[in-house]
Amino acid sequence: AIILGIESSCDETSASVCIDGVIASNIIANQTIHHQYGGVVPELASRVHQQNIIPAVHQAIVEAKINKNQIDAVAFTRGPGLLGSLLVGTSFAKAFALANEIPLVEVNHMQAHILAHFIPNQREDKKLPEFPFICLTVSGGHTQIVLVKDYFEMEILGETTDDAAGEAFDKTAKILELPYPGGPLIDQYAKTGNPHAYQFPEPQIPGLNFSFSGLKTSILYFVRDNVKQNPNFIQENLADICASVQHRIVSILLNKLKKAAQEHQIKDIAIAGGVSANSGLRTALTALAQQKGWNVFIPKFEYCTDNAAMIAIAGYYKFLKKDFVGQDVAPLARMPIV
Numbered sequence: 001a002i003i004l005g006i007e008s009s010c011d012e013t014s015a016s017v018c019i020d021g022v023i024a025s026n027i028i029a030n031q032t033i034h035h036q037y038g039g040v041v042p043e044l045a046s047r048v049h050q051q052n053i054i055p056a057v058h059q060a061i062v063e064a065k066i067n068k069n070q071i072d073a074v075a076f077t078r079g080p081g082l083l084g085s086l087l088v089g090t091s092f093a094k095a096f097a098l099a100n101e102i103p104l105v106e107v108n109h110m111q112a113h114i115l116a117h118f119i120p121n122q123r124e125d126k127k128l129p130e131f132p133f134i135c136l137t138v139s140g141g142h143t144q145i146v147l148v149k150d151y152f153e154m155e156i157l158g159e160t161t162d163d164a165a166g167e168a169f170d171k172t173a174k175i176l177e178l179p180y181p182g183g184p185l186i187d188q189y190a191k192t193g194n195p196h197a198y199q200f201p202e203p204q205i206p207g208l209n210f211s212f213s214g215l216k217t218s219i220l221y222f223v224r225d226n227v228k229q230n231p232n233f234i235q236e237n238l239a240d241i242c243a244s245v246q247h248r249i250v251s252i253l254l255n256k257l258k259k260a261a262q263e264h265q266i267k268d269i270a271i272a273g274g275v276s277a278n279s280g281l282r283t284a285l286t287a288l289a290q291q292k293g294w295n296v297f298i299p300k301f302e303y304c305t306d307n308a309a310m311i312a313i314a315g316y317y318k319f320l321k322k323d324f325v326g327q328d329v330a331p332l333a334r335m336p337i338v
């Protein structure tokens with residue numbers, strides 16, 4: 001079966017073609033207009049989605065070397081995300097399904113981040129995670145430890161009580177006067193810094209939940225106090241600050257992941273979402289996996305941050321179940337994973 005996937009939940013307009021479970025194209029149009037505002041401006045995001053969606057879909061179809069009439073179903077992100085952004089993808093998908101007389105498949109964006117692991121050929125050994133596995137989903141809006149029992153049967157074991165891990169990266173970058181989006185920049189600067197230069201506190205949160213707002217405040221005060229003494233403190237110590245912050249965020253994430261794996265006696269461990277692109281997290285997780293004997297699943301870079309390939313693969317598995325929705329479907333800004 002051939003599935004067209006559409007993603008428009010935040011500030012990436014993306015279209016992908018999936019042929020019998022294999023990704024044939026994955027076009028991602030990033031929106032740069034938000035950089036000057038230091039964050040995503042929802043009203044602007046939806047307008048840019050409107051401009052980008054038809055070219056993105058067209059290019060996805062061309063690159064996949066198929067004809068539009070061969071598409072068997074269209075899958076789209078129904079939520080969670082920015083309502084105005086979701087509306088563009090949802091409306092496009094509905095119109096495309098109606099015009100081509102094909103079924104419509106709704107996809108949960110957070111499930112899709114996890115199901116990106118079922119895009120084949122991401123690993124040399126071609127292994128896929130086996131159910132049940134644990135996935136740490138770390139993105140711009142979410143931080144969740146998920147017990148994945150089946151493709152669409154998931155249970156949240158723990159999640160953040162305030163900021164998401166991606167937000168912790170982005171807000172730290174803002175404190176350090178780095179441009180938006182700051183996560184990848186912190187990763188970059190951290191590479192040449194000393195992760196033990198500065199000690200940031202690890203919050204004591206019970207169970208498998210997370211909190212990042214205390215860390216953010218401590219970074220803010222730390223930088224403010226040091227800049228008072230030395231106005232060039234940030235510039236002179238940028239790599240060390242980034243490495244130390246990244247080290248703390250990664251240790252918070254991995255300590256909870258260890259606890260979840262131990263409590264549930266699970267050795268297939270995955271990470272997903274934009275922050276899973278972080279090199280510090282990838283390296284530390286790989287080392288931990290060796291120590292614990294885990295089979296660890298780390299997505300290819302292009303499937304970490306928002307992309308339609310993950311929507312198309314999730315859509316493919318729903319298509320196999322004939323899990324379709326009608327033309328009355330509406331997007332949801334909030335949409336629980338279960």
Ligand code: ATP
Pocket residue numbers: 009010080081109113138139140141142165166167169170181182183184187273274275277278279304305306
């Ligand atoms: P959600 O999936 O929760 O709706 P989102 O779709 O905005 O949120 P993603 O696109 O999955 O989030 O991820 C974006 C986040 O990932 C941003 O916070 C960004 O800073 C962060 N990020 C991307 N690359 C890196 C990196 N290399 N290091 C740290 N953070 C990163």
Ligand code: MG
Pocket residue numbers: 010011012306
């Ligand atoms: Mg984005």
Ligand code: FE
Pocket residue numbers: 109113139140273274305306
């Ligand atoms: Fe996302």
